[in-house]
Amino acid sequence: MTPRNRFRWRVMRVLALCRWLRGGTVRALRLGAAAASSAPPSQVRQRLGPCRAVPCRAVPCHAIRGGNGLSSPVCALLQDSVTVEVLDHLERLALVDFRDAEGVERLREAVRFAERLREVNTEGIEPLDSVLEDRCLYLREDDVTEGNCTAELLKNAREKVEEYFVAPPGNIPLPELEERDTFLKGS
């Protein structure tokens, strides 16, 4: 693989990871972009179920821009853990903005409230994903039973061309904090 292709492959993988995190299932945008996951769609769907929550396990820690001194473990003290860097990172991950100081305070309250969990002794307890964990997740036959409803599905999209959903150009990251229109700017 040439260096340029290797770079492109790496960028595609990161984008794919981000898309996978956000979407929870594979969404094949017909834009000529790389496949959003290495697993074929049917396998991913069966592994995840129709709408299972996908935890953001894959967010690399170094993605938090710690250029301004976020060197210590972030969850040390509550006040320290909700820094501007973390808030910026959350805005990028969630693609949702804090809007105002109230939004940030809401997050702090939520985190403060969640701190109570530390009081519980969970030594030796396994996490519970689903109350149906004792049952086998079954697989149905890999038969196509429905589909051919392109026109119906496209009805709800605002921008489309022929049978394609139209998206603005991809591979462009969200602007940096200083260039973004966000409440956090200048914090």
Place this chain on the structure above:
Amino acid sequence: MESLGVAAKWRRPGVRCGAGTGREDGRSGVRRRGVGRHAARFSAPAALKEGQITPTELCQRCLALVRSTQFLNAYITVAEETALKQAEESEKRYQRGQPLGELDGIPIAVKDNFNTAGIETTCASNMLKGYISPYNATVVQKLLDQGAVLLGKTNLDEFAMGSGSTDGVFGPVRNPWSYSRQYKEKSIPRSDSEPENSNWVIAGGSSGGSAAAVSAFTCFAALGSDTGGSTRNPAAHCGVVGLKPTYGLISRHGLIPLVNSMDVPGILTRCVDDAAVVLGSLAGHDPKDSTTVQDIFQPFALPTLTDVSKLSIGIPKEYHVPGLSSEILAVWSKAADLFKNAGAKVVEVSLPHTHYSIVCYHVLCTAEVASNMARFDGLEYGHRSDMSKSTESMYAATRREGFSDVVRGRILSGNYFLLKQNYEDYFVKAQKVRRLIANDFVKVFGSGIDILLTPITLSDAIPYVEFIKEDNRTRSTQDDILTQAANMAGLPAVNVPTALSERGLPIGLQFIGRSFQEKQLLTVAKWFEKQVQFPMIQLEEVKKHDDGVLQHQKSASFS
């Protein structure tokens, strides 16, 4: 555009549809045998079969009631044309003597987070305004296959996040009991005789619209969703039966998800028998929802329990939470005594991790919400921003414009808890605490307890002006405290309206049963319902449109 035109017509149910406000030909309309509360719907199929009323007339009556109770804001979309069409088809089936079942011709309402083909589904959010779903949710399809008449989509908190039905973009839902004679009589007289300006109380949430719709007699049953108590809470405040089935019993396909591991479709009806009938048509495996269990479900008719001596009722002491009003406590104690005096074994039990369940729920809920709300990016459906510099900025702008503060707050909190550095401390920890909570229930039911009896709300419905003084998260934290443990453990639970408070508003009590034992749960609930004789709401609007329906009402033996 055709769909726009139809949607606009639906939103404003001012279209005349004929029969209107009452019968001119002297027939008494739907006669309900027994107290309306008992046989609210059971007589309706009988009346339909015997031709006392036709499905079209019933539908028109309900639509007229919907129009005259518009101030409740219970409905977002009223599907008049399709409802009347469905009613006409039902009428043809009755004329042939071939009704599809008990629900044939029965008007129902559906919460607006269930997908309904051809009818706008908004989740009370700007993000999905104008979204016309291409398919029916499984539960909606099942009801329609039984011949039910879908009147419309009911109001809710935005994306079902909230406990008051006050945070949707279409405005808050008003509790029909605010306009009842019982409440008005107990209210402090005000200088303005109309209470609607400031004295009306919340309907509870997030399925407040569905509960209000059923409570105001605009429909016979309604679908809600229950993630942390969203069906049972408004049921308690509106004085109707709210059933949360076991997780995995009813399909969630088509229910716009909030928390995949806790959501269930909820059933709201005026009596326990009706809830059992609706459950019978909805429950069962769905190949489109892999979280439904594959066990064969047998619909059941509820036996009339006469002897409760073999029953063991558990009273969890941790549910006596700070903030529980003395009225609710008194009603709870009286209910326990009722069972004791009838010969049942009433035992105090302990669910030690109850205090942490709301925290655990808070973390898990926001985490799953962060994931589930990720699908709303404007590309394939829903609101789309005009921003077109890049995909990411378009997504960000769309979500900025489409989501309210409450939703955004939960998404951001959820993403925080799922950050790599926080994942173990919050998300996994909460999952472990969830297992502890679920195990508490397993232990209690394993020790011979059949049903748990608990309060369901901290007090009766509070006035809207007071409710909005605290923010959504605080309110949810307070109001979900008694209900969400059942969601965490996936257990069935039902609210049974029990008594009226001093202010003339409904108070309900909750029964929690074992997994997949809805029959036992509802049997006990039915017995209890018969004992307490909860009074019927006395609404002027209902009297106008249903002459002869509300034959008599019994006073609550608990007040």
